[in-house]
Amino acid sequence: MGKLPINCEQTQEQLTEWLSNQLPDAEGAIMDAHLAQCPACQAEADSVRQLWQMMGQLPTPEPSPMARIRFQTMLDTYKETIADKPESALDNLLTKFREFFTPKLAVRLAYSVALVGVGILAGYWFNHATGPNVAYKQQIDTLSTQVQEMRQMMMLSLLENPAASERLRAVSYTEEINQVDSKVIDALLTTLNNDANVNVRLVTLEALAKLADNPTVREGLVQSITRQDSPLVQSALADVMVKLQEKRSIKPLRQLLHDDNTNHMVKGKIEQTIRDLS
Structure with a gap:
């Protein structure tokens, strides 16, 4: 017995696997057939494909030319300090204790x-x-x-740790906190708006989206739209606004749409988001 045709909701769920060619041939053929006759799903597939292409084109940050020199200088200084003043066993123990x-x-x-x-x-x-x-x-x-x-x-x-991996771990603790208070919300919103690492901001956005029943969180997410400069975060915020059906986001989204610095692919995403919310 063959598989039944899929609907739009099922198409959205399988879109990632389809784009990455991970679906079995039979299911892929069903997806192709649905997309051929559903303009809305085809538009979504095109939008996601463009976003993936844009992500693949993002430049990989290169270390500063001075990074190796600074590291070597620090290492030489450390070696000189150790050579000049050998640390006693007691000093070593006390240092480890303090650490x-x-x-x-x-x-x-x-x-x-x-x-x-x-x-x-x-x-x-x-x-x-x-x-x-x-x-x-x-x-x-x-x-x-x-x-x-x-x-x-x-x-x-x-969240104040200089290492991005530690800040990512901090955000993960929100799932273990039963009652998130205003301090935690303020800290997450500050991280979303100001963290230098895009991955930290994306994970923070995901955590805040789960707390969107809180009015302060929803308002903070709306206000965050115009504060973002990363195409990935802008696009993810647009998706969150659609998921939350937050119509207050239309105005800041339009501001982003008319900003000359906004990536043209993200503008296409925003236009679709505004249509979905209108």
Whole structure:
């Protein structure tokens, strides 16, 4: 029995696999047939294909010519310092001790201790309590709250880390925070608007989109449209606006559309977004 024709929603779900030639021949033929007779899906496929091509043409950043010189200078200085003043075993131990108890690692340690505490109390309560034990339940609730606070502290701390990988990890902590407060939202919006790394901004946008039930987040996403200079982030924001059906975004999207600095492929994406929202 052959496969039934697919609808537009199924086409959208399989579009990435189709463009990357990952669909089986039979399903690919069904996609081809649907796209041939559906102008809307064909337009979306063309738009995504153009975006992929644009992403492939983005230049790979080259390190500064001075980077190697600066690194070598730092390395030589370090070697001279070690040669001039050999570090004693005690000094080495103290240095490692100080490094271990930096604010960031201290937060991680406290977070781990809190998790262990929750596990111990929960295990004791479930294994030994013969009835409702209010005291232990209150202690578990208190420790759970402290764990949430630790996660938030870690996230806010890591967002200020100079390493992009650490900032990406910070954003991932939003999935572990049960109740995201105004500090976290403000930090995420600041990262979305100001982070130098495009990947960090894209991941932050994805995290904020999941929190879009919050009015502050929705307003922040709308205001962020005109603050973005990356074609990838601009395009991703346009997709989020369609997903949220956020009609307030039409005005800033039009501003972006009339900006001479906006990539022409992104302008095509924005035009489609405005039509979808109108």
